[in-house]
Amino acid sequence: MPDEYKIYKVFKDDIFGDKIVHLxxxxxxxxxxxxxxxxxxxxxxxxxxDKINCYDKEIRNLNFKIDKVVDSLAWWIPIKKIRDKFRGKFLI
Incomplete structure (x- = not known):
C-alpha cells in the first residue's frame, strides 16, 4: 500500500505543477x-x-450478534455432531 504522503507529493507535483493552475x-x-x-x-x-475503524467495530458487533443467533438455534439440535456441523457452516 502506498504511503499517504507519497500520494500527496505526486498530487502536489503533478497536478499543481500544471501551467493552467498558475493562471x-x-x-x-x-x-x-x-x-x-x-x-x-x-x-x-x-x-x-476513523471511518474505517468505525466500520470495523460495527462489523465485529454484527458478527457477534450473528454468532449469538447461531448458538441459540444450535442449542435446539439434540445431537452434538449435527449441532457442531450446523455451527461450522456459519464460521467461515
Missing amino acids: NPYLSNIRNNENFLENYFINKIKELK
Missing part, C-alpha cells in the same frame, strides 16, 4: 501555501481512518 489566482495561492495542502490531506486521511 487561477485561488489555486495558485493554495499551491504556494504548502501547510494548507499538507493539513488538508492529513485531516482527510485521519477522517478516512
